[in-house]
Amino acid sequence: MSASFHEMWADLRPIGRDGGTGGYHRYAWTGADADCRAWFRAQATARGMTYETDRNGNQWAHLGDPTAGDAVALGSHLDSVPSGGAFDGPLGVVSSFAAIDELRRKGAEFTRPVRVANFSDEEGARFGLACVGSRLAAGALAPDAARALRDADGTTLAAAMERAGQDPEALGPDPERLARIGAFVELHIEQGRALDLTGDRIGVASAIWPHGRWRFDFRGEANHAGTTRLEDRRDPMLAYAATVLAARRAAASAGALATFGKVAVEPNGVNAVPSLVRGWLDSRAADHTTLEALVTAVEQAASESAAQEGTTVDVVRESFSPEVSFGAGLRDTLVELLNGAVPVLPTGAGHDAGILSGTLPSAMLFVRNPTGTSHSPAENAAEDDCTAGVTALADVLEGLACA
Structure with a gap:
């Protein structure tokens, strides 16, 4: 050299x-x-x-x-x-x-x-x-x-x-x-x-x-980790976790890529049920149609998981680069x-x-x-x-x- x-x-x-x-x-x-x-x-x-x-x-x-x-x-x-x-x-x-x-x-x-x-x-x-x-x-x-x-x-x-x-x-x-x-x-x-x-x-x-970044905001209710019964919780972390797994399954099925590599939690306390879990999805695929279908599937999974846990979710596309x-x-x-x-x-x-x-x-x-x-x-x-x-x-x- x-x-x-x-x-x-x-x-x-x-x-x-x-x-x-x-x-x-x-x-x-x-x-x-x-x-x-x-x-x-x-x-x-x-x-x-x-x-x-x-x-x-x-x-x-x-x-x-x-x-x-x-x-x-x-x-x-x-x-x-x-x-x-x-x-x-x-x-x-x-x-x-x-x-x-x-x-x-x-x-x-x-x-x-x-x-x-x-x-x-x-x-x-x-x-x-x-x-x-x-x-x-x-x-x-x-x-x-x-x-x-x-x-x-x-x-x-x-x-x-x-x-x-x-x-x-x-x-x-x-x-x-x-x-x-x-x-x-x-x-x-x-x-x-x-x-x-x-x-x-x-x-x-x-x-x-083609690839992009999507922000998923899961909102629930902050509460005490030691006194709040499981059935009384509105825990956005559970919906987030289910969405991460769903994204992996959807990407594998589509021959594409989906990664939740960044997450922010509020109030971010060890002994507190979160009020907000914000996760960023990076998703990529060989063509736009596959990528669009993949992200739609992840959004659907997020909505279903959020509803099941008594929480809500909002999805914002922060960036996108076409093929x-x-x-x-x-x-x-x-x-x-x-x-x-x-x-x-x-x-x-x-x-x-x-x-x-x-x-x-x-x-x-x-x-x-x-x-x-x-x-x-x-x-x-x-x-x-x-x-x-x-x-x-x-x-x-x-x-x-x-x-």
Whole structure:
């Protein structure tokens, strides 16, 4: 692997890392995020690239004229989920700079401008909505709605951005900037085991499953855990638990995915029957019809369980991303540039490339994940596979942007 990759990885690795678990806490507009952003700017400056932050907080490093059109853009994100892995996002950013270094070392002549991007708040770990930076740029998220997003402490996105030195009033679509990009390629660790099972180091994305987040609010009656008879209780936790099990059964039946991975309880006392249990459902499927039927089944199960326990439930869809089929033109070009020796596969994980695909030609490269584990400190990629990823990205960049 190139020395530049090792150096960048070593510099970035400690930022936002929990020394006990090894997981990362790089949430948008926090101190760890600021350190990651400073790292990105330093990498751009060290390479003589023009650096800027756009109106939505996305960072850009420009090789060539920043105002020129038909640019080839690379990149991903640097933020993380709670206790996330080292590779999800950062591998794509580090590999982008490393691919440029590789081509410069071999004396390649760039005939198209090149960009490297770090998209802000991709994971949505703090404010609950994924891909905020790319959604805003593409006009898929209204600025007022973005500014009003709140974290668990009640801090708005607008307030957090102001504290970080970014102007939230500037948020909004960025069509002129995106129009100057002729192709966007995002390299990412595969968040699954498809490549490991086939023995391939690198893959090309064909599509992203439709997916969304739904909030289930189960409301009952707070009471004393030691004095309230079981038959007198209106316990929303029971309805919530039944819904979690029902979601698992429905997903298995549909060949889809349903996960309740976040829950909030009020009053959250060991010796108190809850008055409110709020759970968030993440659901994904290969097509919209299957996903819609799955969520409907979970909502029905929630309503029935709530009624049985003398409680109520309200369901709010907080976000939704439709199915993305990456354009065959750029996708097939990537396969051709990699000599046709790579599998083409779909993914259930959302990415900035999926958001941007509706606005500009976008494609993705995947690097093998030996265990399939992601969004966890155990997430990993072998050094040889990371090397193959940098080489593949350099080959793609050379084919798209060099003479």
